[in-house]
Amino acid sequence: MSRPASRILDWLAERLPLAAARDFASHKTVPVHRYTVVYYLGGMTLFFFIVQVLTGILLMLYYRPSAAEAFESVEFIMTTVPYGWLIRSIHSWSANLMVFFAFIHLVTVYFTKGYKSPRELTWLTGCALLFLSMAFGFSGYLLPWNQLAFFATKVGTDIAGAVPLIGEWLLRFLRGGDRVTGGTLSRFYGWHVAILPAISLLMLGVHLLLVQLQGMSVPPTVKEEAARRRPMRFFPNFALRDLFGWVLALGVLLAVAALFPWELGEKADPFAPAYKDIRPEWYFMFMFETLKLVPGGEIAGIEYEAIPILLFGVAALLMVLVPFLDQRSRTTGRSPTFTAIGSVSLVYMVGMTAWGYRSLVPVYAMLLTFLVMVVLSLGTRRVPRTGPKP
Amino acid sequence: MDTPESPEAGTPNRRGFLNWLLGTSVGALFGSVLYPVARFLSPPEIPEASTRQVEAGAVNDPELLEKGFKILRFGNEPVILVRLGDEEFRAFAGTCTHLDCIVEFHKEPGRIWCNCHNGEYDLRGRVVAGPPPRPLEAFQVDLVAKGAGQPKTVVVSRA
Secondary structure (H helix, E strand, O other): OOHHHHHHHHHHHHHHHHHHHHHHHHHEEEEOOOOHOOOOOOOOHHHHHHHHHHHHHHHHHOOOOOOOOOOHHHHHHHHHHOHHHHHHHHHHHHHHHHHHHHHHHHHHHHHOOOOOOOOOHHHHHHHHHHHHHHHHHHHHHHOEEEEHHHHHHHHHHHHHHOOOOOOOHHHHHHHHHOOOOOOHHHHHHHHHHHHHHHHHHHHHHHHHHHHHHHHOOOOOHHHHHHOOOOOEEHHHHHHHHHHHHHHHHHHHHHHOEEEEEEEEOOOOOOOOOOOOOOOOOHHHHHHHHHHHHOOOEEEEEEEOOHHHHHHHHHHHHHOHHHHHHOOOOHHHHOHHHHHHHHHHHHHHHHHHHHHOOOOHHHHHHHHHHHHHHHHHHOOOOOOOOOOOOO | OOOOOOOOOOOOOOHHHHHHHHHHHHHHHHHHHHHHHHHHHHOOOOOOOOEEEEEEEEEHHHHHHHEEEEEEEEEOOOEEEEOOOOOEEEEOEEEEOOOOEEEEEEEOOOOOEOOOOOOOEOOOOOOOEEOOOOOOOOEEEEEEOOOOOOOEEEEEEEE
């Protein structure tokens, strides 16, 4: 290392616990077993989050959050600002990929029982981050102020209004009034660029700190295999593989953003009839489709519509509390009941999404994801040495 | 770069080649990310309609009578119109040549004045006192008759 660089490092080392950090990093290891591939999913989600922060900041330089100017400013970004179309398309694609990877990350952690003691807080902050991602998606969807977003927001906030007791308050709170107006847009913008990022950074900080302090969880079913195989050093082995994945993800992201630019649609008109297929983002589809199945009417003063909303609320709560409910996995490492509940929920969500789109693509996407994970985990299998040791 | 394997300076070796390959790839990656970002950050040119002439209202405009001046919208630029008498008007670029503030007119000493840093111009736009480096650009003022019995209209145009 050149002299000035090492002198700067020495200067910093006198003021910061650099040696301790270096020591920690050099001793950090990652367990190796047939499910090691799932350890990359959180990092992948983080990559898309970073892309969101960077492209989001860039878009803020030209975006104007008002009913009169929002659509025109996004149009300006996409048609006049150099590479504006690319930055916006990346932001939209990366948002969807972030939610997708956050979801896959959650599913793999759930089925490998990664939530069990002492990692309850990691699970709780992770769930919070997933909900925050969905809130980001919901609020960001409205910002271009186009027809699709306008009606999806009307429907989405109206659903919140059906929640018993607090529904009316919640609806006005979300909309910033009784109707979806420019006021709603300002409010969603505030959530999207200030409040949600602030909470997310806090949650992300705690989540990542816990992962660093506690290390990776070894799934109970591969404890023996992980004990037999030599763990991988985090630096540089795991970090470089992570980096490789990020570069690959960047390539895929740029390719889809350039080849399939995100549409802008038509400017929102509060007095035009809704489109034929007004639909939310794909990750809300299973809930949206469930609500469609419920007929109108009310029982004991509660609208039928409120029942699935309450059930989804309860299901989300159960998911959040799973580390405390699943006591068996802590003691025996196995909990077939929870694996079964998780499987049924997953099948329901994928199934309803497919039904909502009247398409099998969601099912294929899920199967393809599973297949890729299997291929990757086989690819990281230990290759037995045949030759003499060097 | 000095690697322990390098046998002789100038002789290609595998490590050197791989480092070169990795270095150029990383360089290309950063370049291809930073170039669009840099272009995005530089605001695009937006053509502005060029304004040659604006009507500033009647000669007996109450604002002109009261304050002795008026700031006009000349396209996207401000222009200061000063009333010196019933038929005598002058117009100048409204932004101070010092640091871009908008000037006003003080009737009493008959000076154009900038409140930001006490820049002072006379009624020909020349700097009298304060920090402005250049005189104010003068605009042409014409009085156009609108018809019998009607007050004349002030028309300001680029000189």
